[in-house]
Amino acid sequence: MSRNNATLGIALMIGAVALLTLMSTLVKVIGPDYHPVQISFLRNVIAAAVIIPFLIRAGGVAVLKTRRPGLITFRTICGISGNILYFYAFQRMAIGDVVVIGQAVPLFVTAMAVLFMGERVGWRRWMAVSIGFVGVLVAINPSGEVSAASLIAVAATGLWASTILMMRSLGATESPYAISFYFMFGGAVLTAFAQPWVWQTPTTDVLLLLVGVGISGALGQILMSYALKLADASVVSPFNYTGILWAIGFDLLIWDVAPAWATLGGAALITAAGVYIFHREAMVGKAR
Numbered sequence: 551m552s553r554n555n556a557t558l559g560i561a562l563m564i565g566a567v568a569l570l571t572l573m574s575t576l577v578k579v580i581g582p583d584y585h586p587v588q589i590s591f592l593r594n595v596i597a598a599a600v601i602i603p604f605l606i607r608a609g610g611v612a613v614l615k616t617r618r619p620g621l622i623t624f625r626t627i628c629g630i631s632g633n634i635l636y637f638y639a640f641q642r643m644a645i646g647d648v649v650v651i652g653q654a655v656p657l658f659v660t661a662m663a664v665l666f667m668g669e670r671v672g673w674r675r676w677m678a679v680s681i682g683f684v685g686v687l688v689a690i691n692p693s694g695e696v697s698a699a700s701l702i703a704v705a706a707t708g709l710w711a712s713t714i715l716m717m718r719s720l721g722a723t724e725s726p727y728a729i730s731f732y733f734m735f736g737g738a739v740l741t742a743f744a745q746p747w748v749w750q751t752p753t754t755d756v757l758l759l760l761v762g763v764g765i766s767g768a769l770g771q772i773l774m775s776y777a778l779k780l781a782d783a784s785v786v787s788p789f790n791y792t793g794i795l796w797a798i799g800f801d802l803l804i805w806d807v808a809p810a811w812a813t814l815g816g817a818a819l820i821t822a823a824g825v826y827i828f829h830r831e832a833m834v835g836k837a838r
Contacts, residue, residue, distance in 0.1 A: 559781025562773045563789045569770035571649065571796040575804065576763045577640045580756055585748035586637035589763065590630060591741035592752075596764025597771075598734035604772060605727050613725045614732075622729065625716040626736035632709030633737070639703035646809045649797035650689045650817040651703040653790070656824040657682040658711030667715065675830050678823040685819025688812050726775040734768070784832030788825045 577589060605613055616622055639648045657679050663669040671679075690700035720729055752760060777786045794817050801807040809817075 556781045556785050559777045559779075559786045560789055562777035562780065563786040564792050566770045566773035566777060567790055567793045568796050569766045569773065571645070571793050571800065573763050573766040573770060574636070574640045574648070574797070575645055575800045576759050576766065577637050578645060579804070580641075580759050580763075582641040584750055584752065584756065586634045586641065587741050587744045588748045588750065589637050589760065590634050591738060591745060592760045593633075593764045593767055594630075594734045594738035594741065596761055597768035598731065598738055600765055600768035601727070601731050601734060601772070605731055608725070608727050614728050616728055616732070617723050618720060621716055621720060622724070622732050623736065625713050625720065625729070626733050627740065628709050628716070629713040629733055630737040630740055632706045632713065634741075635702050635706035635709065639699045639706060642699040643697070643703065644797075644801050644805070644807050644809065646794065646797040646801050646807075647689065647700070647813055648703050649793050650809075650813055650820065651686060651700065652707050652710070653794065653817070653820050653824060654682060654686045654704075654707050655711045655714060656787075656827050657686070657820070658708050659714050660827055662711055662715055672830075675827055678826045678830070682820050682823030682827075685816040685823065687816075688819065689816025691812065726779070730768075730771050730775065782832070784828050787828050791821045791824065794821070 573593075577586075580589065636648065636652070639651075660671060660675055660679050664671050686704065690696055690704060717729060780786075798809055801809070
């Protein structure tokens with residue numbers, strides 16, 4: 551891996567995180583008047599349309615061939631469920647609070663890899679996971695009480711971590727474009743069934759915001775895929791934590807809301823634990 555590739559990969563990861571944080575911010579601007587299942591449906595329809603030109607350029611229909619339709623389907627179900635729960639939390643909490651909780655994904659991934667994939671994790675990483683989860687407990691209780699939205703954000707983080715584990719496995723045999731497209735297309739199909747019960751015709755302003763949600767979400771996924779393709783995950787993945795800075799910035803700029811000290815303390819513990827896990831996994835991988 552060249553230095554130029556690493557630098558570009560880091561830049562793309564920061565851009566991807568900024569776009570995904572923007573997507574979450576737009577969901578919050580839309581507000582709780584629109585059901586998160588409806589937002590997820592429209593987001594996936596728009597994002598699937600955005601990805602199609604990239605698919606055509608990468609090889610067209612041939613890229614969509616998959617050897618593991620069952621795992622792709624399960625990944626789609628878990629991913630869409632996580633997105634819906636995240637959208638619910640974003641509509642009711644500060645962006646920074648949800649993003650801090652969401653940064654616990656590497657902690658969940660490490661624990662789930664041991665439980666479901668039989669991976670071996672040493673005491674150092676278990677210590678980091680424990681410290682990180684202490685940070686989660688601190689972050690979900692900034693005001694002295696735990697809200698339902700905070701618990702839903704934790705559940706969403708667990709679901710999203712499960713999709714990361716499945717993507718690790720799928721990456722060995724499937725195209726990243728195929729994984730992304732099936733996620734968007736499958737998510738649109740699954741959430742379409744619920745629309746008769748949740749649909750509310752959006753105003754022009756809300757429709758424009760929904761288009762922004764779809765485009766920013768799709769472009770964020772694409773940039774992240776390119777970042778991971780250009781540079782090692784251990785190099786670019788820690789820059790996912792810049793999402794905390796983007797989220798705090800959006801909270802201050804749009805709602806004039808500053809994070810609680812407990813949230814910042816939890817963010818520090820989660821970030822330190824996550825970065826150490828990435829570092830340790832890279833060292834173990836090189837040793838193997």
